[in-house]
Amino acid sequence: MRASPREQDPADAPTDKGHGLAPDRLFVTALKLTDFRNYASARFTLQASPVVLVGDNGSGKTNLLEAVSLLGPGHGLRGRPYGELARKDGQGGFTIAATVMSRQGEVDIGTGFLPGTREEGAGRSVRIAGKDQSTGALGDYLQHVFLIPAMDGLFTGPASERRRFLDRLVLALDPKMRTPLGRYDRAMRQRNRLFQMREFSRALFEGLEEQLAEAGVAIAAARLDAVERLTALIDETRAARGQGPFPHAVLALHGTLETELTMRPATEVEDVFRVILETGRERDRAASRTLEGPHLSDLLVVHGPKNAPAAQCSSGEQKALLLGLVLAKADLIKALEGTCPLVLLDEVAAHLDQARREALFGEILRLGAQAWMTGTDRELFSPIAQDAQILAVNRGNIST
Ligand SMILES: Nc1ncnc2c1ncn2[C@@H]1O[C@H](COP(=O)(O)OP(=O)(O)OP(=O)(O)O)[C@@H](O)[C@H]1O
Ligand SMILES: [Mg+2]
Secondary structure (H helix, E strand, O other): OOOOOOOOOOOOOOOOOOOOOOEEEEEEEEEEEEOOOOOOEEEOOOOOOOOOEOOOOOOOOHHHHHHHEEEEOOOOOOOOOOHHHHHOOOOOOEEEEEEEEEEEEEEEEEEEEOOOOOOOOOOEEEEOOOEOHHHHHHHOOOOOEOOOOOHOOOOOOOOHHHHHHHHHHHHHHHHHHHHHHHHHHHHHHHHHHHHHHHOOOHHHHHHHHHHHHHHHHHHHHHHHHHHHHHHHHHHHHHHHHOOOOHHHHHHHHEEEHHHHOOOOHHHHHHHHHHHHHHHHHHHHHHHHHOOOHHHOOOEEEEEEEEEEEEHHHOOOHHHHHHHHHHHHHHHHHHHOOOOOOOEEEEOOHHHHHHHHHHHHHHHHHOOOOOOOEOOHHHHHHHHHHHHEEOOOOOEEEOOO
16 A cells, blocks of 8 residues: 555544544554644645655654654653754744544544743643643553664663663553652652752651652552563564564563562562661662662563673664564554554664565564654665555655
């Protein structure tokens, strides 16, 4: 199937809105950008099949992927402040309007940012089916997995990046986890602020530590569950199909609460963490931050076939491992939800040899994902050209 980007308002796209049935895959059917990065205005419609964006360096391919990622929860695939996303010569804000086949059936999703209307660094506005909603609510409708070049250092970089990688999966598997994740984050910042304010009130600390214990154990348990499920899926896939083109990952979670949870029930681990926080208060005061808890956990990844830590593998091996992991994430979400998430892959094709590239396209078609892939060379995508929608991106303009 070829793309049919045409001048059409997302609202005019053919719909069977409101049927409420979860589809077998999520896909964008119409997208309209206004003043988003280098797009003054762009609109097009799509089918459910994979989308390939081809264009020169700097044409706007990654920007388009970023816009699509903002239809889901979170800060978008580059995690940049929203003010940066507004077009430099534009009105100051941006809007993204889409029609999406979501977990709840077809729905209109709009999101945008107007500087000055919200606190610095704060949220974007979100409208779902015409109603104002929180950014987190997008998770009830749309999930995506993504791989971008900035993630090349995932295995060698700070643990925070790996935690984020894992927590995105946690949220995709259970959007309600945004509540404990948000609560933990807030309580920890407040506790750290108490140290900075030289506050000694026992009651204040106990209140926050209670929240940290409850939310922290919920987070650690959800992470353990996600890692267990991902491991089971990786093992099953290997048993069914043998060693594939992408090396399998062996995963482990490293963290105080995660380890405790393998030894005793969650309620007891909450008590353990409460005691850790209380006894560590003066040590934390000296450091002005909380030195133990799930905000410091790490996801350890081993390259299965080599039985070597991912961080010690070659850059090509790491890339293949990461791609396998991202595809496994999509597979897991699909297996558990019955709905395949959007798969956003920036610049992956160029870094794979031909056999692996064809294997990637095969995996995407097997998954049935609306995968969005970018590249500067159209030729690289010829094996999937018949089954994909190929869009040419040229200086913020999109055409077939
Ligand atoms: N807020 C903004 N306003 C206007 N232009 C912007 C803004 N933010 C980024 N750009 C520009 O958008 C252009 C396209 O960026 P993008 O990252 O999408 O390119 P790309 O097609 O992915 O290129 P590459 O192949 O090099 O990855 C860049 O020239 C960038 O400077
Ligand atoms: Mg790019």
